[in-house]
Amino acid sequence: MKHDWIKFPLHLIVHPYDGFWDLKFENKGKLRVAMTILLLMVVSTSLMNQFAGFLVNFNDPRYLNTLDDLMFTVLPFFLFCVANWSVTTLMEGEGKFREIVVATGYALLPMILVNLPLTFISRFMTSEETAFYWMLNSFAALWFLYLLFVGNMTIHQYTAAKAVFTLFLTVIAMGIIVFLGALALTISMDMYWFVYDVYRELIFR
Amino acid sequence: MKRKKALLLAAIISLCVLTAAPAAQAAAPYEAYTYNYYSDAVALPAPFLPERTVDGPGLGVGDFKQPNDIYVTRDGIVYILDSGNNRIIVLDDNWNVIRIIDGFDNNGTPDTFGNPNGIFVAEDGEIYVADTDKRRVVVLTEGGKLVKIVENPESEVLAENFEFAPLKVTADRADRIFVIARGVYEGIMQFDEKGEFLGYVGTIKVQPSAADRLWRWLATDAQKAQMVLFIPTEFSSLDIDRKGFVYATNIDVGSTETIKRLNPLGQDVIKRFGHYPNVGDIRYRTYGRESGPSKLNDIKVIGDGMYVVLDSNRARVFTYNDEGELLYAFGGRGTQLGVFNTPVAVEWQKDKLLVLDRGKNNIVIFKPTRFGKLVHEATALHYSGNTAAAVERWEEVLRLNSNYDIAYLGIGKSLLMAKKNKEAMEYFKLGMSRKYYSIAFKRYRREVMQEHFGTFMTTAVILIAAFAAFRIIRRVRPGRSAGHEA
Numbered sequence: 179m180k181h182d183w184i185k186f187p188l189h190l191i192v193h194p195y196d197g198f199w200d201l202k203f204e205n206k207g208k209l210r211v212a213m214t215i216l217l218l219m220v221v222s223t224s225l226m227n228q229f230a231g232f233l234v235n236f237n238d239p240r241y242l243n244t245l246d247d248l249m250f251t252v253l254p255f256f257l258f259c260v261a262n263w264s265v266t267t268l269m270e271g272e273g274k275f276r277e278i279v280v281a282t283g284y285a286l287l288p289m290i291l292v293n294l295p296l297t298f299i300s301r302f303m304t305s306e307e308t309a310f311y312w313m314l315n316s317f318a319a320l321w322f323l324y325l326l327f328v329g330n331m332t333i334h335q336y337t338a339a340k341a342v343f344t345l346f347l348t349v350i351a352m353g354i355i356v357f358l359g360a361l362a363l364t365i366s367m368d369m370y371w372f373v374y375d376v377y378r379e380l381i382f383r
Numbered sequence: 384m385k386r387k388k389a390l391l392l393a394a395i396i397s398l399c400v401l402t403a404a405p406a407a408q409a410a411a412p413y414e415a416y417t418y419n420y421y422s423d424a425v426a427l428p429a430p431f432l433p434e435r436t437v438d439g440p441g442l443g444v445g446d447f448k449q450p451n452d453i454y455v456t457r458d459g460i461v462y463i464l465d466s467g468n469n470r471i472i473v474l475d476d477n478w479n480v481i482r483i484i485d486g487f488d489n490n491g492t493p494d495t496f497g498n499p500n501g502i503f504v505a506e507d508g509e510i511y512v513a514d515t516d517k518r519r520v521v522v523l524t525e526g527g528k529l530v531k532i533v534e535n536p537e538s539e540v541l542a543e544n545f546e547f548a549p550l551k552v553t554a555d556r557a558d559r560i561f562v563i564a565r566g567v568y569e570g571i572m573q574f575d576e577k578g579e580f581l582g583y584v585g586t587i588k589v590q591p592s593a594a595d596r597l598w599r600w601l602a603t604d605a606q607k608a609q610m611v612l613f614i615p616t617e618f619s620s621l622d623i624d625r626k627g628f629v630y631a632t633n634i635d636v637g638s639t640e641t642i643k644r645l646n647p648l649g650q651d652v653i654k655r656f657g658h659y660p661n662v663g664d665i666r667y668r669t670y671g672r673e674s675g676p677s678k679l680n681d682i683k684v685i686g687d688g689m690y691v692v693l694d695s696n697r698a699r700v701f702t703y704n705d706e707g708e709l710l711y712a713f714g715g716r717g718t719q720l721g722v723f724n725t726p727v728a729v730e731w732q733k734d735k736l737l738v739l740d741r742g743k744n745n746i747v748i749f750k751p752t753r754f755g756k757l758v759h760e761a762t763a764l765h766y767s768g769n770t771a772a773a774v775e776r777w778e779e780v781l782r783l784n785s786n787y788d789i790a791y792l793g794i795g796k797s798l799l800m801a802k803k804n805k806e807a808m809e810y811f812k813l814g815m816s817r818k819y820y821s822i823a824f825k826r827y828r829r830e831v832m833q834e835h836f837g838t839f840m841t842t843a844v845i846l847i848a849a850f851a852a853f854r855i856i857r858r859v860r861p862g863r864s865a866g867h868e869a
Contacts, residue, residue, distance in 0.1 A: 233817050233824075238421055302828065305821035 182208050187215070191287050194325050198332035201284065202277055209276060212283025215290065220251045222290045222297070231300035234311050254352075258282060261351035262330070265344055271334030281333050285325035292318035412721045413699075415713035417787070420658050420815035422665055425786050430702075430711045430755030431736055433721030438745040439465075442480055444472055447744040452502045452551075453737065455730040462510065463739070463746070464502040469495050471502065471510065471527075476732065484510075484527040494529075496521070501551035501563075501620075513549035513562065520549050520562060520574075533560060536572065536580035551620050555627040563618045563631075570649070571618055571631060584649035587616060587633055587640075624684040628652070632679035632692055638662070641679055642692060642703075657708040658815070663694045663701050664712070673697045673716070685731040687763035693738070698723040700738065704762050708789055711758065714738075721747060734759065754783045761793060770797035788814045799823050804830060 186206050190197025201207035224247045227237050259282055263275045273281075292314055300311050331341040411429040419425045439446040448467025455461050459476030470485035486495040497516030504510050508525035519534035536547055548565040555561075558576035561584070570583035591599070599607065621631040629645045630653075639660035644653035659665045663677025677694035684690045688705025699714035715722045724742025731737070734756065736749040751759065761776030774797045777790040784790075795810030799819065804827035811820035832839070 232812055233821055304825040304828070305817060 182206070183211060183214075187211060187284055187287055190284050191291075191321070191325060194328040195332065197284075198281060198329050201281060201329075202273070202333055207277070207280040207284060209280055212280040215283045215286050216252065216255055218290050219286050220248050222294050223247045223251055226293055226297045229301070230297050231303055231311075233303060233305050234300050234308050255282065255286075257352050257355060258348065261355055262344070262348045265347045265351050266330075266334050269334075269340075269344055269347075271336065271344070273330075273333035277333050281329035282326065285322055285329050288321040288325065289318045292321070411713070412717060412719040413713050413715045415711050417709050417711050418659060418665060419786070419788055422659055424666060427711055427787070428754040428784055429713065429752055430758060431700075431713065431749035431751055434735070434748045434750045436720060436743075436745040436747050437478060438743075442472070442474070442478065444480060444483060449741055450739055450744065451500045451727055451741065453728045453730050453739040453746065454502045454504050455732045455737065456504050456508075457506070459732050460504075461730075461732065461737075462502055462504055464499055464512070466496075466498050466500065469497065469499070471512070482527065484523065487521070487523055487527055487529045489529055489532070501549065503553045505554050505558075506556065509554075511552045511554055511560065513552040515548050515550060515565070518547045518549075520552055520560060522560075531578055533562075533574055533578040536574070538580045538582075540569075540582070541580070551618075553621050553623045553629065555623055555629075557627075561621060561623070561629055563621060565617070568617060571621060571629065571645070584629070585618070585631060585643055585645045585651065586649075587618075587635060587638075590638075592637075619679060620681045622682050622684050622690075625686070630682050630684050630690055632682045634678045634680070636676055636678075641677075642682065642690075654705060654707045656706040657703075661701075661703050661707040661709065663692060664697065664699070667697075677701075681726075681728045683729050683731050687766040689759070689762055689766075691729050691731065691736065693726055693729040695726060698726050700729060700736065704789070705766055710762065710789065711755070721749070723747070754780065757783070758787075761790070765793050765796075770800060773797065790814075792816055792819070795819060795823070799826075802826075 186197070186200070190201065224244045227235070227242055227247060229235075256279075259275065259279050262278050262282075263273075265271075266273055266278075296311060296314050296318075300308070303311060327341055327345065330336065330345060331338060334341070334344070336344065411432055413429075415427040415429045415431075416424040417427055445468075447463070447465050450463055451466040452464040453461065454464075460481070461472075461474040461476075461478070463472040463474070465472055468485070470483055472483050473481045475481055486493055488494070496512060496514050499512050500515045501513035502510065509530060510523040510525070510527075512521045512523070514521050519532050521532055522530040524530055534547060536545075546566070549562045550565055551563040553561050559581070560574040560576075560578075562572040562574065564572055567583075568587075570586040573581040573584050575581055616633050616635045618631050618633045621629055623629050624644075627647060631643045631645065633641055633643070635641055639655070639662055640651065641662045642653060643651045646652045653661075655661055663679055667676060668674040673696060675696060677699070678696040679692045680695040681693040682690055683692075685702075689702060689710070691700060691702045693700055694714075697714075698716045699712055701712045702710045704710055714726075716724065718724075723738060723740045725740060726738050727741045728739040729736065730739070732748075734751055736751075738747045738749070740747060757776045757780045761773045761780060764770070764773035764776065770793075774794050777793040780787055780790045781794075791810045791814030795807045795814055795816070796819065798804075798807035798810060799822065804823045807823040808820055808827060811817075811823055
């Protein structure tokens with residue numbers, strides 16, 4: 179229990195090659211844990227938007243919305259997973275969809291571990307010290323990207339170059355999915371209004 | 384039946400009350416506003432209300448014809464430049480006609496003006512007229528006698544066939560004359576006290592956009608020859624403050640430096656410390672009627688760092704403080720009292736605002752409301768460093784309008800000076816000033832640290848000691864934890 183929830187995730191973020199290997203082949207990654215990390219990510223984003231110090235918080239408080247934070251964290255997460263799965267399936271990746279979700283979830287952990295305390299500390303910073311805030315913030319993001327890269331490489335058993343290439347393709351695939359989604363939505367809306375208009379024509383005759 | 388009548392009566396009374404209340408508020412035909420930190424227009428109580436209009440027949444001098452400029456001295460003497468009638472109407476501060484200058488004695492021969500466009504009156508009473516169609520600047524005494532004429536400027540930097548067509552004019556205490564002339568893109572023309580051309584000040588930089596540069600790069604030489612040259616825009620108006628700094632506006636679409644304050648060296652030293660540039664409107668429609676950025680066609684320095692600019696595009700008035708923060712904006716196009724047809728000049732008479740409307744051939748006099756008066760007083764007091772007195776005004780302003788960021792800033796700055804750092808932080812947060820918030824916070828943090836230094840250190844020492852003791856105990860009795868696990 180303690181091993182699954184605390185020890186292994188913490189081990190993974192500092193020893194990613196080792197950790198992701200165990201995640202895939204020793205079956206140590208748990209979907210429950212990945213989903214909890216995703217949820218914590220939403221919470222930490224929300225807390226950061228709301229409670230980060232005045233000097234670093236440029237959000238308009240009138241438009242802060244936790245549901246938006248939820249949507250803009252969870253949707254891109256699954257969008258990435260789906261896109262990554264679509265690309266890697268075609269490119270001889272060995273990862274299963276579940277493994278992709280779990281690996282991406284575990285990779286988010288440094289963002290939470292850095293951003294939560296940072297949110298607290300940022301309330302005691304003067305504007306000269308905010309440089310550290312932005313530095314640590316970018317550090318967390320880079321750490322996350324590094325984990326994502328190693329995770330991708332290990333899960334799909336890719337070379338480094340191929341992992342970078344597939345990640346790049348994943349971003350493009352995400353764009354395509356969003357485009358197709360928007361297209362489908364527009365067309366179905368048009369169809370709905372067409373049927374609705376025909377119905378109205380009929381009842382007003 | 385009785386009850387029904389009573390109900391009806393109540394209904395009628397309530398209807399009267401309900402309709403009467405907005406009618407009383409609708410005295411201003413415009414909505415005043417300012418921009419907040421997020422660049423949203425925030426409604427303000429009207430800072431100025433139209434009092435009345437002044438026109439030619441009302442003054443008993445016959446209709447104005449295309450009046451182009453107006454100038455008010457510090458004593459409140461009004462000079463109206465009635466361009467179409469080629470005359471200057473001089474009025475005292477109660478709007479009684481003192482004299483009409485419709486010509487002057489030019490070395491023995493009577494002379495008149497030719498469609499003059501600009502007028503300025505120096506502190507010693509000398510009248511400067513930009514006599515556009517006669518290609519000269521005429522300087523007259525207070526009584527209308529000729530002092531000198533500035534014409535035919537000669538210099539190597541001027542073209543052979545240069546036509547001097549002055550539009551606006553101002554002069555400093557040393558009698559140096561600054562002239563905006565038609566078709567002169569190099570800047571403001573500067574003349575010495577004898578009328579000799581000295582050179583240009585305040586050249587506007589030209590910055591072709593990326594798209595312009597791309598087109599130029601793609602074009603052939605023949606196409607390039609046909610292209611419009613990148614010519615800077617002309618200045619549109621100018622004024623001078625008591626220190627001899629020239630304020631000027633120009634209509635440079637897309638620029639953030641349409642208002643300039645030029646020091647004697649000709650450098651632009653205006654402060655642009657607001658959250659957005661001081662260019663008039665920052666939110667506007669891109670297409671349709673009254674779209675595009677503001678076109679500032681007049682500026683008036685009203686003292687204490689404040690200046691008013693007039694936007695001819697949407698017929699609005701904007702007042703800024705010395706930091707370049709917008710105090711308020713109001714006005715609009717229309718036929719009612721207080722809105723304009725073609726506003727061409729804005730002036731300041733003691734505490735009243737005058738706007739000359741060429742389209743309506745009249746002058747609208749605006750008198751300050753309690754809100755407007757308080758804002759002006761507080762800004763002036765703050766500018767002269769009298770923060771304590773300014774705070775009283777700012778608090779009053781906040782009672783009238785709690786969305787006024789500048790008031791929070793003003794109070795915050797005075798609290799900071801009084802070393803009330805924690806309260807200052809609160810006000811700077813409300814005024815959305817991160818710069819000052821940081822200063823206040825730094826001081827407050829140091830205060831707290833100094834106050835609680837003992838507690839901090841004691842806690843730290845105790846924690847370290849406890850940790851050390853824990854380690855020692857573990858080392859001395861290693862069997863304990865092992866036994867525990869088993």
